[in-house]
Amino acid sequence: MKAILDIFSQKMENRCRRYRDYCIKGEKSLHIENELLKQESKYRVNTVQREQKIIVSLTSFPARFEKLHLVIRSLLVQTMPPDVIVLYLDDDDVVDALPNSLKELEKYGLQIEWRPGRMKPHKKYYYAIKEHPNDIVVTVDDDVMYPTDLIENLYKTYQKFPDCVVATRAHRILFDHHKTIRSYNNWHWADEHRNKPSLALMATGVGGVLYPPHCMSRELLNQKLFLKLSPNADDLWLKVMQIRIGTKVVLCDRKVSHTRADIQGTQEQSLNSSNVHKSVNDEYMERMIQYFHLTAKDFGC
16 A cells, blocks of 8 residues: 555656646746747848858748747847748648738748648758758747747857757667667657767757758658658658768757747647657658668768
8 A cells, every 4th residue: 555655646746846847837938928029129130141041941830820929039039130030831721820920020021931732840941941952041840939049059050060960959869789770769868969960969850950051962852752751750851861961960059958948838739749659750760761771880870
């Protein structure tokens, strides 16, 4: 009986801890929301000519449209403003479904573009890289408010490592002693080896990722292939496209990944959590390893 009570007590303690953490995050998120709304006079994109433009790209879907303006507002107050902020939507999304809170940000530089093809998360990078092949593309998620120095920190690290994909958050891919890739859930999540480029690091899109021009295989934009091999996991597909030409990933300043804030009420629709819990990511990775004949050596392991 004591053992049962101890287990019950531990479960209750864990539940209370999760609820407390949720409340703390909620308070932080609400504070940032209020601050962003007060900074409208600072909203802008870059208007000074640069040798390479910085294109910030994201996608979304109707269930997240209501709070999407908060993501855009956080991108409009960057210390290093991007040249373009473009939201790519499916061409069958209804224009009238977009809230005024989002449409009114077009006057500050937001571009809303409709493109064909239901690519799920792949639309986040697909058209930006296709339409701006010689520019820097920064991808972001549609459920996060980003710190004001996100782009500045990504760019500073890019200047140090111009041949690398730059991330604020990354997982380290691990292989066992038989050189077989480990399950996604057994990788080293949120690796902290900063400023050390590695083939084994996989950038995770939630924190914001900078892609230099031509840093991935030409197969990147093969829509038929990525929808066959990795339809719901763009991070995995992008990683394999980097591996195909030997592009490493490097992590930038640690503080950037710890100062972003999730938008409350948007996490329930996440594809990523479904992929992880159902081990779908393992299936996708195995498909790509087999298709492209990859080995541990390709990942620097």
